[in-house]
Amino acid sequence: MTTINKPKSAGRRKSGRRHPLSSVALIAIGLLFTGGAYAAFSTSTANAETSATSQQTIGEGKKLFAANCATCHGLAAQGTGSGPSLIGVGAASVDFQVGTGRMPLQMDGPQAQKKAVQFTDEQIATLAAYVSSLAPGPGLPDSNLLDAKGNSAKGAELFRINCAMCHNVAGAGGALTQGKFAPSLDGVTSKHIYEAMVTGPQSMPVFNDMNISPESKRDIITYLKYLENNPSPGGYALGSLGPVSEGLFLWIFGLGAIVALTVWITARSN
Amino acid sequence: MAKDDNSGKDLAAADSSGVGHEGAPAGTAVVVRDAVANPGFPPHRPRVTDLDPSAERRAERTVYTLFYLSIVGSVFAIAAYMAFPIVPEDPGSVRMNNLFIGLGLTLALMAIGIGAVHWGKALMFDHEGIDERHPVRGSDETRTRAVEIFQEAGSESGIGRRTLIRNSLIGALIAFPLPAVVLFRGLGPQDDNPAALLSHTMWKKGTRLALDPTGTPIKASDITLGSAFHVIPEGLQDLEHGRLEEKGKAAVLLMRLKPEDLNELPERKGWSYDGIVAYSKICTHVGCPVALYEQQTHHLLCPCHQSQFDVSNHCEVIFGPAKRPLPQLPIAVDSEGYLIAQSDFTEPVGPSFWERN
Numbered sequence: 001m002t003t004i005n006k007p008k009s010a011g012r013r014k015s016g017r018r019h020p021l022s023s024v025a026l027i028a029i030g031l032l033f034t035g036g037a038y039a040a041f042s043t044s045t046a047n048a049e050t051s052a053t054s055q056q057t058i059g060e061g062k063k064l065f066a067a068n069c070a071t072c073h074g075l076a077a078q079g080t081g082s083g084p085s086l087i088g089v090g091a092a093s094v095d096f097q098v099g100t101g102r103m104p105l106q107m108d109g110p111q112a113q114k115k116a117v118q119f120t121d122e123q124i125a126t127l128a129a130y131v132s133s134l135a136p137g138p139g140l141p142d143s144n145l146l147d148a149k150g151n152s153a154k155g156a157e158l159f160r161i162n163c164a165m166c167h168n169v170a171g172a173g174g175a176l177t178q179g180k181f182a183p184s185l186d187g188v189t190s191k192h193i194y195e196a197m198v199t200g201p202q203s204m205p206v207f208n209d210m211n212i213s214p215e216s217k218r219d220i221i222t223y224l225k226y227l228e229n230n231p232s233p234g235g236y237a238l239g240s241l242g243p244v245s246e247g248l249f250l251w252i253f254g255l256g257a258i259v260a261l262t263v264w265i266t267a268r269s270n
Numbered sequence: 271m272a273k274d275d276n277s278g279k280d281l282a283a284a285d286s287s288g289v290g291h292e293g294a295p296a297g298t299a300v301v302v303r304d305a306v307a308n309p310g311f312p313p314h315r316p317r318v319t320d321l322d323p324s325a326e327r328r329a330e331r332t333v334y335t336l337f338y339l340s341i342v343g344s345v346f347a348i349a350a351y352m353a354f355p356i357v358p359e360d361p362g363s364v365r366m367n368n369l370f371i372g373l374g375l376t377l378a379l380m381a382i383g384i385g386a387v388h389w390g391k392a393l394m395f396d397h398e399g400i401d402e403r404h405p406v407r408g409s410d411e412t413r414t415r416a417v418e419i420f421q422e423a424g425s426e427s428g429i430g431r432r433t434l435i436r437n438s439l440i441g442a443l444i445a446f447p448l449p450a451v452v453l454f455r456g457l458g459p460q461d462d463n464p465a466a467l468l469s470h471t472m473w474k475k476g477t478r479l480a481l482d483p484t485g486t487p488i489k490a491s492d493i494t495l496g497s498a499f500h501v502i503p504e505g506l507q508d509l510e511h512g513r514l515e516e517k518g519k520a521a522v523l524l525m526r527l528k529p530e531d532l533n534e535l536p537e538r539k540g541w542s543y544d545g546i547v548a549y550s551k552i553c554t555h556v557g558c559p560v561a562l563y564e565q566q567t568h569h570l571l572c573p574c575h576q577s578q579f580d581v582s583n584h585c586e587v588i589f590g591p592a593k594r595p596l597p598q599l600p601i602a603v604d605s606e607g608y609l610i611a612q613s614d615f616t617e618p619v620g621p622s623f624w625e626r627n
Binding site for chain 2: 157158161174180200202205206210230232235264
């Protein structure tokens with residue numbers, strides 16, 4: 001039952017984003033419902049790791065992998081000089097990296113960046129099934145952990161202790177070393193937030209279930225969704241970047257207004 | 271002080287003829303012989319409001335309208351306070367409350383200000399005038415009189431004669447700030463040497479490493495490769511008082527690297543456990559929490575001043591203003607598999623202080 005909830009909520013979010021193009025949205029909803037049933041099927045199999053996943057799905061995933069990923073990660077996902085081994089990274093890692101468009105990598109750089117997703121949900125699910133069939137690894141999160149209905153106050157405390165130093169206390173993101181950065185968490189889906197915590201993509205450390213329990217991860221997601229859905233009580237947040245954006249605003253607009261007023265006061269009336 | 275010699279007198283005609291103000295005392299200005307002649311004022315140019323009575327009426331209307339608007343703004347602010355109350359359960363209500371009260375008050379004050387400036391610029395008397403600057407030095411009789419006053423005061427009060435009174439007053443004035451010194455000292459640590467307090471943390475032999483904020487002890491097996499755990503000493507969360515002070519010194523970041531990635535100092539060989547290392551989270555520069563851990567480069571970044579520490583290389587400073595590596599907490603595993611500290615930090619954590627060796 002619970003696994004069916006997730007694709008539904010994902011569908012709602014997608015259609016919301018495409019709201020101005022209502023016909024496209026309708027088609028998308030239709031496609032997502034058909035794809036959703038399939039995704040639900042492959043999600044439950046991915047959770048069960050190796051045994052229940054149909055051999056056919058894994059085979060399709062393997063083909064996709066060979067065509068799109070093997071150049072860097074190796075034909076058997078063993079890793080090469082240009083990409084790490086994917087043995088044991090689990091379905092969660094594939095779903096995060098491919099589902100946010102970070103993989104396939106567009107170009108070399110300090111870090112892989114979010115871009116338009118290159119695969120359909122169905123293809124991502126087969127890729128995930130293939131990679132998780134190689135060795136056990138973190139599976140896709142249970143949908144009841146993604147409902148953002150946990151304790152947001154507790155989530156906020158955990159977020160401040162574990163996440164805020166990189167991602168900023170309001171989840172606005174921040175700079176790391178040598179061109180790397182912690183991305184903004186605004187608009188990131190609950191599933192991807194959860195998967196990032198479990199798998200530790202790129203520079204991010206891993207936050208396994210012994211460090212932050214699944215319930216606590218749900219609280220953290222609740223906090224982030226609370227921030228996303230509630231206006232800042234202080235008014236316009238200027239990107240929540242703190243003194244940089246606020247200072248810049250005041251220097252330009254505050255001082256600008258003072259200069260303009262001074263010019264007006266001292267100008268001769270005609 | 272300021273004496274307005276020419277108040278209300280129109281000087282434009284006199285000055286534009288180049289007469290200058292030779293009659294006025296020179297003050298502190300250096301008078302040079304080949305001084306450039308005072309060009310005087312440009313010819314006075316009347317404003318529209320001086321020439322056109324309808325423009326004058328319009329300006330008048332603008333000014334009083336602005337003042338009435340200010341009243342509207344004040345009333346609006348009061349109404350907004352009542353119409354948009356702050357509901358304790360709803361942080362969004364603070365936003366509306368602040369926004370509308372702020373708009374009302376802005377209107378109230380801005381309208382007064384703009385109205386007053388517009389009044390002054392468009393309607394008030396606008397002929398140019400000169401106020402001469404007075405010499406800084408007083409006249410001789412003023413100076414003599416001032417000295418006399420001081421002497422009179424000295425002899426009348428007897429401050430030179432009654433030395434006991436004078437000295438006790440000086441003593442009283444010196445003693446008066448002393449309570450402040452004692453009161454401020456009371457804000458610091460009471461019975462301990464501050465240097466000793468800074469040199470030791472809550473960690474001691476056998477203290478279990480616990481998760482921040484719950485205080486759950488951590489097993490070595492819980493820490494997967496690439497993990498970063500934010501750690502406090504077990505028991506810290508149960509402290510009745512001084513919890514934040516202790517946390518400020520004892521906070522630790524626990525990371526697991528591949529053992530072959532770790533380059534350990536020979537004397538610290540036994541301080542890690544299977545690639546698990548624990549370092550103080552307090553920056554050695556000015557004490558910010560250093561916790562921006564990049565699990566692939568094994569670099570730790572301090573968000574305050576961008577000091578970087580290389581975890582794989584005993585947290586050596588690789589960039590930024592920090593001078594010392596982060597202190598390492600020697601760890602081991604107890605019989606139940608929990609991570610424990612082998613001892614306290616072997617050096618004081620955090621930034622430098624005078625007594626630090």
